[in-house]
């Protein structure tokens with residue numbers, strides 16, 4: 001997060017980091033993608049979809065907002081889940097502004113758990129009440145009233161990330177709070193996620209969307225190869241899906257290979273859209289017992305545990 005000093009005579013710019021914080025499944029990644037205008041962080045109806053911090057950059061005129069999407073904060077028992085929550089808390093420490101996203105269909109008491117952590121940071125915080133498309137307008141005012149009494153927020157903004165309702169207000173409020181300073185990223189850059197990791201994440205999203213119970217939480221994707229084949233006019237992608245138990249192989253591969261084919265087709269279609277080229281996607285499935293249980297094995301499966309915020 002090093003800044004270069006602004007040179008004399010250059011127009012004044014504003015730039016800063018914003019952590020998107022909240023419980024799992026409240027719509028943090030959806031909000032980021034909708035604001036940025038493209039998918040940089042994967043989304044699913046299941047909690048704990050996001051496993052590490054993902055940055056999305058919005059540059060508009062003389063302002064640059066760097067959003068840090070984080071894993072949902074939850075009661076973490078395993079090392080893996082602790083790493084997830086730690087990265088969210090780390091983001092909270094390092095940013096200029098906090099965007100607390102909550103789900104209006106949850107009980108307010110449930111959501112309130114996050115507030116203690118936010119209060120401790122002492123940073124300007126905007127509360128975003130998400131998923132207002134799911135409730136009646138009359139239910140909204142009491143919620144705003146309830147939360148406004150709990151803490152002095154810079155703003156409380158009801159939105160529907162899914163329907164793109166209220167997003168402009170969120171951006172405007174953040175811009176008001178941005179510190180003066182030079183841009184951190186080239187305005188053409190929209191994420192810090194390396195392409196290899198983004199591709200692996202897109203494949204993981206398809207697993208998350210198509211498998212159930214413990215399977216989506218036991219599977220991770222490592223990109224093994226990414227190369228252009230100009231003579232065939234396509235991009236060759238090879239990835240390994242690591243699962244925790246041999247018995248899960250059957251589920252990921254499916255009867256007659258149908259599940260793997262479905263995951264592969266959905267991922268390939270999205271990758272072709274993303275890369276603007278035909279993609280040949282080859283997926284392998286391997287079991288690696290306890291891949292979530294040590295930092296060494298997490299590194300082996302390509303999980304970015306050692307990445308800085």
Ligand SMILES: Nc1nc2c(ncn2[C@@H]2O[C@H](COP(=O)(O)OP(=O)(O)OP(=O)(O)O)[C@@H](O)[C@H]2O)c(=O)[nH]1
Nearest residue numbers: 024025026027028029030045048049050072161162
């Ligand atoms: N109806 C409705 N659904 C939404 C809205 N925003 C997000 N969702 C849905 O909520 C689910 C969770 O969205 P995510 O963006 O993955 O939530 P998250 O907070 O990033 O979740 P984790 O990464 O697991 O912490 C998905 O099914 C989204 O489509 C919204 O405004 N309205």
Ligand SMILES: [Mg+2]
Nearest residue numbers: 028029049050
């Ligand atoms: Mg997420």
